[in-house]
Amino acid sequence: MTENKKQEFWRWEESSWKNPDIKWQDSGYITVGIDVGSVSSQAVIMTDGEIFAYGNVRTGSDSPYSASNALNFALKDVDMPEERINYCVGTGYGRVNVPMADRSITEIACHARGANFIYGPEVRTVLDVGGQDIKAIQCDEKGKVTNFLMNDKCAAGTGRGMEVFADLLGVSIGEVGDRSFQFEGEDNVAVSNVCVVYAKSEATGLLRKGHTTEQVLAAYCEAMAERIYSLVERLGINPEFCITGGMAKNRGVSERLMARIGLKAMKTRWDTQIAGAVGAALFGYSLCLKGKGRITQEV
Amino acid sequence: MLANYGYIDGSGSYFISIDTDKCDGCGNCVTVCPSGIFEVLDEDPNDPLRDGPVAAVVGDKKKKLKYECGPCKPVNGTPKLACIEACKAGAISHSW
Amino acid sequence: MITAGIDCGAKNTKTVIIKEGHIVGKGKVLTGFDQTEAVLKSFEEALKNAGIRKEDIQKINGTGSGKSSIRIASDIVNEIKAIAKGGCYFFPGARTVADVGAEEGRAVKISESGNVEDFAINEKCAAGAGAFIEAMGRALETPLEDMGPLSLKSDKEIPMNAQCAIFAESEVVGLIHSKTPLPDIIRAIHDAMASRIVSLIRRVGVNNDVIMVGGVGYNPGFIRSMERQLNTKIHVPDHPEFAAAAGAAIVAVEEA
Numbered sequence: 316m317t318e319n320k321k322q323e324f325w326r327w328e329e330s331s332w333k334n335p336d337i338k339w340q341d342s343g344y345i346t347v348g349i350d351v352g353s354v355s356s357q358a359v360i361m362t363d364g365e366i367f368a369y370g371n372v373r374t375g376s377d378s379p380y381s382a383s384n385a386l387n388f389a390l391k392d393v394d395m396p397e398e399r400i401n402y403c404v405g406t407g408y409g410r411v412n413v414p415m416a417d418r419s420i421t422e423i424a425c426h427a428r429g430a431n432f433i434y435g436p437e438v439r440t441v442l443d444v445g446g447q448d449i450k451a452i453q454c455d456e457k458g459k460v461t462n463f464l465m466n467d468k469c470a471a472g473t474g475r476g477m478e479v480f481a482d483l484l485g486v487s488i489g490e491v492g493d494r495s496f497q498f499e500g501e502d503n504v505a506v507s508n509v510c511v512v513y514a515k516s517e518a519t520g521l522l523r524k525g526h527t528t529e530q531v532l533a534a535y536c537e538a539m540a541e542r543i544y545s546l547v548e549r550l551g552i553n554p555e556f557c558i559t560g561g562m563a564k565n566r567g568v569s570e571r572l573m574a575r576i577g578l579k580a581m582k583t584r585w586d587t588q589i590a591g592a593v594g595a596a597l598f599g600y601s602l603c604l605k606g607k608g609r610i611t612q613e614v
Numbered sequence: 615m616l617a618n619y620g621y622i623d624g625s626g627s628y629f630i631s632i633d634t635d636k637c638d639g640c641g642n643c644v645t646v647c648p649s650g651i652f653e654v655l656d657e658d659p660n661d662p663l664r665d666g667p668v669a670a671v672v673g674d675k676k677k678k679l680k681y682e683c684g685p686c687k688p689v690n691g692t693p694k695l696a697c698i699e700a701c702k703a704g705a706i707s708h709s710w
Numbered sequence: 711m712i713t714a715g716i717d718c719g720a721k722n723t724k725t726v727i728i729k730e731g732h733i734v735g736k737g738k739v740l741t742g743f744d745q746t747e748a749v750l751k752s753f754e755e756a757l758k759n760a761g762i763r764k765e766d767i768q769k770i771n772g773t774g775s776g777k778s779s780i781r782i783a784s785d786i787v788n789e790i791k792a793i794a795k796g797g798c799y800f801f802p803g804a805r806t807v808a809d810v811g812a813e814e815g816r817a818v819k820i821s822e823s824g825n826v827e828d829f830a831i832n833e834k835c836a837a838g839a840g841a842f843i844e845a846m847g848r849a850l851e852t853p854l855e856d857m858g859p860l861s862l863k864s865d866k867e868i869p870m871n872a873q874c875a876i877f878a879e880s881e882v883v884g885l886i887h888s889k890t891p892l893p894d895i896i897r898a899i900h901d902a903m904a905s906r907i908v909s910l911i912r913r914v915g916v917n918n919d920v921i922m923v924g925g926v927g928y929n930p931g932f933i934r935s936m937e938r939q940l941n942t943k944i945h946v947p948d949h950p951e952f953a954a955a956a957g958a959a960i961v962a963v964e965e966a
Contacts, residue, residue, distance in 0.1 A: 420662045447877065459615075460615050461615055462616040463660065464618035467677065469622065470874045470875075470876035471623070510623075510835050512841050513624075549618075625835050674871055677873045678873060680909070684909040684912055688914075689830050
């Protein structure tokens with residue numbers, strides 16, 4: 316089997332960030348949340364429940380490696396020894412394979428808790444569209460889950476479906492959102508909103524009939540929005556509403572989805588992809604406060 | 615918490631919902647289900663601060679509910695479902 | 711009486727011409743992106759094959775997912791009814807007909823006279839249709855017609871976790887990387903797909919003879935996987951793909 320070496324349009328940039336105002340030496344509990352997703356992995360380092368630093372990397376074929384890669388990315392500019400960490404929680408699709416984790420917690424619980432932090436306690440509905448699943452979660456003012464559903468059986472509506480389209484159309488994943496609005500003429504072309512395989516063959520047909528790449532992108536973004544909407548609607552839509560995960564960065568889907576829902580999505584200054592890892596680190600902090608942290612010399 | 619296990623695909627929507635506020639983890643559903651869909655977990659993976667056992671749908675069965683539950687749902691009229699009958703707390707429901 | 715049935719499917723468009731209760735002509739073309747053209751081509755091919763003039767056809771019935779494009783048809787027959795009649799024509803003893811086409815799978819329980827008693831269907835999802843095997847074939851760079859025979863070479867059962875064709879593709883790539891022999895991977899694909907169709911069959915009940923029609927009927931590996939899971943022999947007609955078209959032509963006779 317030969318590896319396909321053509322340009323990979325679905326790729327995106329890895330990143331890291333740190334808060335220059337926090338001195339880890341002065342803090343009490345340092346907790347880490349590592350979210351190993353199917354496509355990306357994030358490590359968030361928190362000092363007493365505040366975000367200190369994070370790294371966002373692509374998930375490789377090996378979960379343990381991806382987890383430590385994310386953590387190293389977060390640690391690379393902060394000059395803090397790994398031994399200083401009081402508690403580490405793994406979450407996400409690869410959560411049972413995070414070697415440095417003290418325990419694992421599901422992404423459902425972590426996303427609700429993380430969204431509560433990065434969007435504020437008024438959040439009631441959290442939609443997370445990940446690379447391989449869609450999670451719709453309702454939570455209370457403490458970020459505790461009250462109702463959830465997760466669809467990881469079918470690729471329709473997930474980031475994976477979008478990757479298939481980015482590749483098919485030769486559009487890089489970061490440009491999908493903008494380009495899906497850049498077309499002239501009719502916007503009445505449509506593709507299946509329930510099956511990526513069928514949508515793909517319909518798209519090929521549309522291109523052959525002379526529709527532009529932008530029109531087909533618009534059709535697929537709309538199909539994704541419809542599909543995601545059907546899941547959210549099942550759970551019931553409670554304002555305030557927020558979108559986490561990579562899809563929040565794709566305005567082609569998120570704006571079409573919010574137009575359907577008829578609400579404005581909450582905004583945050585934080586990277587939406589880190590919500591799960593933030594929640595995991597916060598659970599770590601709660602557990603430390605309960606006296607379950609690792610014993611370190613300073614604390 | 616209402617935990618909805620299952621999926622939506624092109625052919626329909628297939629969810630088994632477990633109300634974890636009602637579920638006491640008795641395990642009757644595990645015993646009666648002919649397809650082994652349920653399990654009882656010592657702690658709720660979606661609610662790390664909850665105490666006590668809780669029923670959940672087994673990991674790899676979540677994606678096959680339409681097929682796993684098929685034997686209990688013949689097309690010519692669905693009889694009462696064993697899992698729902700067995701749950702005295704009334705915590706289980708099906709979406710289809 | 712001479713009638714024609716045209717089945718405009720997701721992948722192929724088939725025409726069957728029936729004269730006095732016997733199939734006398736068949737035509738099959740790729741549906742492609744122009745259904746109307748495919749319908750006419752397959753019809754002409756069947757006429758030529760039968761050596762019959764267009765004017766001699768007393769009634770044309772249409773069926774299949776693209777049935778609305780069959781403008782030359784005087785009546786439209788739904789697919790369930792068409793395969794029930796077609797299945798009964800090929801195997802009069804059949805009481806359960808499974809039909810697996812490119813984009814849909816269904817199981818139909820039929821009466822002695824070929825009337826529909828119950829049915830279960832899988833649509834709008836590639837996981838339960840021929841498209842699943844085709845997508846996996848592409849990931850494996852194996853031609854579709856080789857999939858069945860290769861699958862028969864395996865005696866190993868490997869469970870597949872992914873249900874969705876898109877996710878299953880990555881699972882298959884993972885199996886390739888872990889050096890799993892090709893026949894074993896292909897059998898795993900057929901087993902996974904067969905389990906979905908078997909579940910549909912179980913829902914309508916396994917009664918008497920089970921027959922399999924639709925394009926996937928040409929795939930001996932898939933039939934073998936179904937037989938293992940159902941623990942019964944599955945009868946496949948020589949031209950399984952023409953069952954719905956034949957059924958539509960038979961309905962034209964019955965309702966004439």
